[in-house]
Amino acid sequence: MVRTKAQISKEDQSPKLTRSGKNAVNKKKNTSSSKSKTYDEDVQKTVADSKPQFFDHWLMKSEPDSRFEKGVDMKFSIDDLVKEANSTACWDGVRNYEARNLLRDQMKKNQKAFFYHSNCKQPGIVGIVKIIKEGYPDYTQFDRTDAHFDASSNLDAPKWYMVDVKFVRKTKRLIGLQELKKLHLDHAKSSPKGVLHNLSLFTRSRLSVQPLTKEQFEFILKLEDQDKENN
Known part of the structure; x- marks a missing residue:
């Protein structure tokens, strides 16, 4: 299986797959103090260690536009995934404990995920992928x-995990961020609340790998057949 790179999005710490031969991940510039960094890591661990809710559908973010990090283009669009051998790639570079736990513990073979273009002029859902290999140590x-x-990780007790994904198809149209945000807000205000009222794209926006319920996935997928102006 050909494996490619993944990196964290400049905008939202999203892991991105790239076309180069070696896995590499881009990080946000760290402008916080070491004390703040330690606090953030502790918060991540606390959230990650809380009792999990189990999901079987996902949203995974990737950058479609060129952006160079240490001389390497971090771009990886859904078209780039299609070009990979067997239209398959690994999803490495996740360095958030909650997202790590989702990759390691919850993502299962044949589950589906939306491929989401992030940090670009038109962010949104552009396709569907499926998990073809469950969580295993991220060798980066x-x-x-x-x-x-990560110097604190070791082969006997790896801290970070990844999965392999395979292209399924493109959505019939871009299901954009603003369209989803409007629906999310409408569902949050309605009584009873709609299925998107707690959509992770907005309630857990920093996660690069986001859980969806079956109902949320199916609701969003139906949008591809609707005129976005009517939503």
Whole structure:
């Protein structure tokens, strides 16, 4: 299986797959103090260690536009995924504990995920992928030359995990961020609340790998057949 890169989005810390031969991940510039960083990590761990709610559908973010990090283009659009051998790639570079737990513990073979273009002029859902390999150690954490090398991780007790995904199809149209945001707000105000009232894209926006309920996935998928102006 050909494996490609994933990196964290400049906008939302999203993992992105790239076309180069070696896995690499781009990180946001760290402008906080080491104390703040430690606090953030502790919060992540607390959230990650809380009792999980189990999901079987997902949304995964990736950058479609070129952006260079250490001389490497971090771009990986859905078209780039299609061009990979067997239209398959790994989803590495996730360095958030809650997202890590989803990759490691909940994502199962043949589950579906929306492929979401992030950090671009028209962010939104552009396609569907499926999980073809369940969580396994993300080898970029052990690579000292990789942007996401983690000296605190070791082979006997890896901290970070990834899955492999395969292209299924493109959506019939872009299901954009603003369209989804409007629906989310409408569903949050309605009584009873609509299925998108707690959509992770807005309630857990920092996660690069986001859980969806079956009802949310099916509701969003139906939007591709509707005129966005009517939503």
